[in-house]
Amino acid sequence: MTCALRHRRSVTLAIAxxxxxxxxxxxxxxxxxxxxxxxxxxxxxxxxxEDLIPAIALALLAGxxxxxxxxxxxxxxxIAWLAGGFTGMFxxxxxxxAVTCFSFLLLGSLIAANAKLFAPLTTALAAMLGFFxxxxxxSGINRFNDGAYFLLGLxxxxxxxxxxxxxxxxxxxxxxxxxxxxxxxxxIAASGLLMLGWALR
Amino acid sequence: xxxxxETITRxxxxxxxxxxxxxxxxxxxxxxxxVSFLSGLKHPISGLDHVVAMIAVGLWGAQLGAPAIxxxxxxxxxxxxxxxxxxxxxxxxxxxxxxxAASAILLGAAVMMELRPPLALAAGLVGFFAIFHGDAHGxxxxxxxxxxxxxxxxxxxxxxLHGVGISIGLVHRWNWGQRAxxxxxxxxxxxxxxxxxxxxx
Numbered sequence: 055m056t057c058a059l060r061h062r063r064s065v066t067l068a069i070a071x072x073x074x075x076x077x078x079x080x081x082x083x084x085x086x087x088x089x090x091x092x093x094x095x096x097x098x099x100x101x102x103x104e105d106l107i108p109a110i111a112l113a114l115l116a117g118x119x120x121x122x123x124x125x126x127x128x129x130x131x132x133i134a135w136l137a138g139g140f141t142g143m144f145x146x147x148x149x150x151x152a153v154t155c156f157s158f159l160l161l162g163s164l165i166a167a168n169a170k171l172f173a174p175l176t177t178a179l180a181a182m183l184g185f186f187x188x189x190x191x192x193s194g195i196n197r198f199n200d201g202a203y204f205l206l207g208l209x210x211x212x213x214x215x216x217x218x219x220x221x222x223x224x225x226x227x228x229x230x231x232x233x234x235x236x237x238x239x240x241x242i243a244a245s246g247l248l249m250l251g252w253a254l255r
Numbered sequence: 256x257x258x259x260x261e262t263i264t265r266x267x268x269x270x271x272x273x274x275x276x277x278x279x280x281x282x283x284x285x286x287x288x289x290v291s292f293l294s295g296l297k298h299p300i301s302g303l304d305h306v307v308a309m310i311a312v313g314l315w316g317a318q319l320g321a322p323a324i325x326x327x328x329x330x331x332x333x334x335x336x337x338x339x340x341x342x343x344x345x346x347x348x349x350x351x352x353x354x355x356a357a358s359a360i361l362l363g364a365a366v367m368m369e370l371r372p373p374l375a376l377a378a379g380l381v382g383f384f385a386i387f388h389g390d391a392h393g394x395x396x397x398x399x400x401x402x403x404x405x406x407x408x409x410x411x412x413x414x415x416l417h418g419v420g421i422s423i424g425l426v427h428r429w430n431w432g433q434r435a436x437x438x439x440x441x442x443x444x445x446x447x448x449x450x451x452x453x454x455x456x
Contacts, residue, residue: 103403103404103407104403107407163333166329166333218265218268218269219269221265222262222265222266222269225262229321233325236325236329237325237328237329237414240329240330240332240333240414241332241407241410241411241414243333243336244332244333244335244336244406244410244413245336245403245406245407245410246336247333247336247337247339247340248336248339248340248343248393248402248406248409248410249402249403249406250340251339251340251341251342251343251344251393252343252402252403252406253402254340254343254344255343255344255345
């Protein structure tokens, strides 16, 4: 890489960081982000740890099992999420669920144990959890007000998150890097246990 | 080199995604209230008795080497979260403060004497004490509005304390480092004795 190119990249990065520091108006009780339902769906996932972390955990789990499992999860999870979302939108009732803790606990434990799951089992897990989380999301949105576009944005965001994290984990070869993934799994499982305590309190 | 640059780019992209996280607006937050990621992050480092024990786990793991170097820090947060769940549910654990002080004494002594028990025994000992630490944290937590972000911060802080211990423990490869670690172990054991004295004083 030439010195000029490196310099240009550094300047671009510095400008991007400065942009992050720009103050914006605080919006309390913001129902939408103002960019339309698709972006609402995308940002819902990015700003909801109860949905984002299970999606990341599933990506880490699939990444541990290699490219084959990851390719399946990459497609199955967003599709199941979308299907669950539509089901929840039409037949579900909006209610929180302590079962979300179960996702954290199960996926985190499997990652921490580096469980040698068969590809079909990982796929089934992705389908089940995707449908479940989608159902919870779908049951809380208005089907008469662009709910379908919201779910589409959500599923797209799930796809991107899974693609990013699996592509991060699959090439890892160094022992310590694989351990870091397992430690992340133990943290997810531990958070799930604490969440269960909060839910049952 | 190219592959590692791509990995770093992906990692930085992922990291920037987390910068998008919206934190809860905190008006009039009571001390210790479980309202955000940051309050969870601060909780484990608020008590010296917890801090020294968690660093001791990291130091001992570093002395024992692989696989204990990562088994102990994986086991501790999970078992501690289990103790935290019991604390949240109000399950009483007799001798909690004694257990916490004893953990600093015994783990410090293990580092000081560079004990090398079988992995199962070391993990069992660390897990046993983790329950006391978890229960203490869990029973201290007042109700809050965002238990999930709080739990994630809490677990991450615990893991990072182990990371600090492991990082310090890496000096074990040098002769002077081995001596320094033993002295650090003795200091932790002494701190544990002070905590024990405070329990009975």
